[in-house]
Amino acid sequence: MADQKLPTRAEDFSEWYNQIVLRAELADYAPVRGCMIVRPYGWALWENIQQALDRRFKATGHVNAAFPLLIPRSFIEKEQSHVAGFSPELAVVTIGGGEKLEEPLVIRPTSETIIGYAYAKWIQSYRDLPVLINQWNSVVRWELRTKLFLRTLEFFWQEGHTAHATFDEAEAETRQMLEIYADFAINEAAVPVIAGRKSASERFAGADQTYSIEAMMGDGKALQAGTSHNLGQNFAKAFNIRYLDRDGVLQFCWTTSWGLSTRFVGAIIMVHGDDQGLILPPRLAPTQVVIVPIYKTDEEKTQVFDAARKMRDALIAAGVRVRTDEREGTSPGFKFNDWEMRGVPLRIEIGPKDLAKGSVVLARRDKPGKEGKSFQPQQGLPAAVSTILEDIQAALLTRARNFRDANTKEPKNYEEFKAAVETGFAWAFWCGSPDCEAKIKEETKATVRCIPLAQTESSGTCILCGQRSTEKGIFGRAY
RNA sequence: CGGGGCGUAGCGCAGCCUGGUAGCGCACCUGGUUCGGGACCAGGGGGUCGGAGGUUCAAAUCCUCUCGCCCCGACCA
Numbered sequence: 001m002a003d004q005k006l007p008t009r010a011e012d013f014s015e016w017y018n019q020i021v022l023r024a025e026l027a028d029y030a031p032v033r034g035c036m037i038v039r040p041y042g043w044a045l046w047e048n049i050q051q052a053l054d055r056r057f058k059a060t061g062h063v064n065a066a067f068p069l070l071i072p073r074s075f076i077e078k079e080q081s082h083v084a085g086f087s088p089e090l091a092v093v094t095i096g097g098g099e100k101l102e103e104p105l106v107i108r109p110t111s112e113t114i115i116g117y118a119y120a121k122w123i124q125s126y127r128d129l130p131v132l133i134n135q136w137n138s139v140v141r142w143e144l145r146t147k148l149f150l151r152t153l154e155f156f157w158q159e160g161h162t163a164h165a166t167f168d169e170a171e172a173e174t175r176q177m178l179e180i181y182a183d184f185a186i187n188e189a190a191v192p193v194i195a196g197r198k199s200a201s202e203r204f205a206g207a208d209q210t211y212s213i214e215a216m217m218g219d220g221k222a223l224q225a226g227t228s229h230n231l232g233q234n235f236a237k238a239f240n241i242r243y244l245d246r247d248g249v250l251q252f253c254w255t256t257s258w259g260l261s262t263r264f265v266g267a268i269i270m271v272h273g274d275d276q277g278l279i280l281p282p283r284l285a286p287t288q289v290v291i292v293p294i295y296k297t298d299e300e301k302t303q304v305f306d307a308a309r310k311m312r313d314a315l316i317a318a319g320v321r322v323r324t325d326e327r328e329g330t331s332p333g334f335k336f337n338d339w340e341m342r343g344v345p346l347r348i349e350i351g352p353k354d355l356a357k358g359s360v361v362l363a364r365r366d367k368p369g370k371e372g373k374s375f376q377p378q379q380g381l382p383a384a385v386s387t388i389l390e391d392i393q394a395a396l397l398t399r400a401r402n403f404r405d406a407n408t409k410e411p412k413n414y415e416e417f418k419a420a421v422e423t424g425f426a427w428a429f430w431c432g433s434p435d436c437e438a439k440i441k442e443e444t445k446a447t448v449r450c451i452p453l454a455q456t457e458s459s460g461t462c463i464l465c466g467q468r469s470t471e472k473g474i475f476g477r478a479y
Numbered sequence: 480c481g482g483g484g485c486g487u488a489g490c491g492c493a494g495c496c497u498g499g500u501a502g503c504g505c506a507c508c509u510g511g512u513u514c515g516g517g518a519c520c521a522g523g524g525g526g527u528c529g530g531a532g533g534u535u536c537a538a539a540u541c542c543u544c545u546c547g548c549c550c551c552g553a554c555c556a
């Protein structure tokens with residue numbers, strides 16, 4: 001049993017990640033380079049992410065729809081910076097039904113253009129606004145370097161697209177969706193994120209303003225976990241999305257778009273996972289509780305299974321996502337490790353000794369070994385389990401936040417800055433010039449992840465050039 | 480696309496240097512003993528050695544080309 005242990009995160013973070021994805025059966029490699037098969041367990045996690053987000057979208061007035069996968073190439077070319085940004089990574093269909101197509105079709109890398117086309121047809125009057133549509137789909141971007149969940153040629157996401165009468169409304173929408181992403185990340189995924197504005201160089205192709213939520217992974221690197229764009233009137237002008245205002249004047253709409261992808265699964269893995277494997281936040285875990293029955297004889301087995309199933313049913317009735325592991329031929333010890341690899345937040349062990357005492361053993365995934373184990377009476381178990389799951393959820397967030405804060409420095413000078421971004425984030429004033437940004441990246445591999453919306457000081461000097469500056473950025477090496 | 484590494488059973492690898500017709504561990508199947516932290520014994524199934532071409536009596540092994548994957552860089556959610 002030599003190969004049962006994962007490499008530790010300290011040894012090889014990248015390999016640790018790859019193996020968790022494969023061994024927890026979240027995803028597998030596809031026959032096409034850079035593509036991913038999302039396995040049922042990974043998809044179940046994604047479905048829970050979808051539900052948590054979709055709920056929030058609906059609550060803020062958005063509706064879902066579906067737009068086509070294939071887009072006329074000319075559409076992509078209508079918005080200048082959009083085509084410049086995306087053309088290198090487009091997959092293009094040139095043959096259909098055995099015939100060369102008159103106009104090649106691109107497989108959507110994102111849907112601003114096709115949606116712009118539709119919105120232009122649908123919107124006539126200010127009375128038609130705002131339009132608040134989201135779609136759950138997959139998109140294709142021909143990336144050079146891929147990694148399961150974090151960057152694949154095809155990835156699953158949601159993309160929201162809205163149209164408004166004024167800049168202010170569009171900006172409010174952009175910021176609202178950013179807040180929704182942050183709320184989701186923190187309260188559902190227990191992933192602490194920093195919400196902020198992107199620098200010009202990191203802006204979405206075709207956006208006036210891009211906002212993002214940024215999280216710190218277990219190796220100190222940053223991951224952009226969701227983005228929200230104020231597209232200004234760029235796409236409205238490219239696709240002629242116009243409305244007649246109250247005064248009878250024809251105006252261009254103001255549009256937004258925002259997306260969060262299966263990359264977020266990668267964030268959950270890298271934020272919470274430990275050297276035993278995955279740790280899933282209870283609110284998103286496909287299985288929140290696993291019951292492992294322990295027995296020797298057939299008679300014990302019957303009794304233990306019976307008790308385990310009753311317990312399972314009581315937990316289901318209490319709204320807990322629970323399953324019993326009734327596999328034959330594997331030892332309890334194996335099952336413990338197996339479910340720890342898969343990140344199940346709470347394990348219930350039940351055996352003959354527990355039946356005799358009317359108790360069970362609970363083992364928390366977030367606290368390895370004895371420390372996380374406790375005896376619990378079978379009476380009132382569902383309530384106790386719910387409480388513990390909430391406690392785990394909170395503990396994961398606290399731990400992740402502490403880790404991030406411990407690895408976030410406020411360097412006084414450029415030397416300290418360089419040291420800080422070796423291991424984590426640096427929170428530093430930046431003059432805003434692309435030159436300084438580029439030079440910092442060249443010298444340290446770190447980039448401005450975002451300029452946080454929550455600023456703590458009103459002015460200082462740029463960490464590189466020393467010019468007066470009014471905003472601090474979060475710098476770090478990014479995935 | 481540049482640099483590096485690797486393709487041999489589902490997974491991890493040995494064999495290759497020095498050609499002789501494929502092996503180990505894990506996993507899988509069967510039976511038995513086990514079972515409160517990754518069990519053990521016995522038996523068994525599974526391979527176009529990434530692909531194509533070449534050299535040779537004979538190629539996993541030598542030569543040429545090719546495809547793919549992983550890691551590191553440049554670009555990105």
